[in-house]
Amino acid sequence: MTKLSVNINKIATLRNARGGNNPDVIKTAIDCERFGAQGITVHPRPDERHIRYTDVIQLKNIVTTEFNIEGYPDDRYMKIIREVKPAQATLVPDAPDAITSNAGWDTLKNATLLRDICKEIKSLGVRVSVFVDPSPRMVEGAIALGADRIELYTEPYASEFLANKEVAVKPYIESARIAKEGGIGLNAGHDLDLHNLKFLKQSIPYLDEVSIGHALIADALYYGLENTIQLYLKQLKD
Template sequence: MTKLSVNVNKIATLRNARGGNVPDLLKVATDIEAFGAQGITIHPRPDERHIRYRDARDLKKIVKTEFNIEGNPIPNFMDLVLEVCPTQVTLVPDAIGAITSNAGWDTIAHRNFLKEVIAEFQRNNIRTSIFVDPDAKMVEGAAETGTDRIELYTESYAKGFEKGNREEVNPFVQAAKIAHQLGLGINAGHDLSLANIKYFKEQVPNLLEVSIGHALICESLYYGLENVVKMYLNRLL
């Protein structure tokens, strides 16, 4: 079964909108685990507009499943990850003011930098993953950094699937095959939803984990959080 890691950024966004502690991020994360999700993901950004660095420290104390922290490895982020020691760190090349992730790493141009960062995290027993586009050269470059896994950036698949173009999954299938041959674990995320996750899971081989936040929280407004988590789990069997 492919594991489901739920990104709780949007819960923090809602909380921050009123300045209090409703909804309670820690309770929601605990509930998500109780509903069956196998991981919790957060993506703190420098302006802390949703997840705060304090949230990462607090979540570490209560998350019982896999804890995944995403972000651009700027010094403050690296210090946070090394302090918290999550199960996994996912490196994402976000610009400072980015609304959301919009590209994978150029693993060739940034190979030396990524190698240094990854080695530091691995020395602290933190599993590493690199956010990459479904491009053979970028996957091969990722393997040369020493990373444990890649996370395939799935926005192009989601947009194509919405338009009825199921062939958009093909680059992801090929990228996953190459990654597996090179000994890399395979994660995926960005714009995956109840509508498109089942087909992606069926087509992409050796998929270990998906990280889903925005769509899952939006779908929960209609179906309820517990129902939605279980609906994803059923599609990932």
């Protein structure tokens, strides 16, 4: 079964826009799990424009499913991983001022950096996932790093989906096959929604996890959070 990890960054964005604690990020995480989510994802950026360090520390003590912390593996991020020891650390190549993730790692050019970081994170008992584009060479590079999983960057798939979904998913099927044959797990995320998620799951039935935030929270404005999570889980049923 493919797990749904809900990225709650946008909940924190809304809270921060007004100050105070409404909506409550911690309560939202608890409710997401209660409504069926099998994981909680956060991406604590250096400027704390959404998820804050204090949120991460509080979430450490209340997440009962899988806690996934995304981020660029600088000293700040690694300090968080050492302190929190989440279920999964997802390494992304974002610059500190990036609006959102917009590319995967070049796992060949950054092999030395990533190999050492993967080794340290795994020594903490934390699963490590490397964010990559749907490129066989980048997937092979991630396998060589000793990563436990890759997360395929799905924005190109989402952008092409309405025009030609078979063409859009083709590089993902190939990249997923290489990952599976290489013995590592497979996650996916970015711009997945209620329109394109089911076809991706059908095309890659052994997908371990999807991380979805922006679209899911936007849908919740119309459908409600509990109903929205159930709608997303329905797309992932085998």
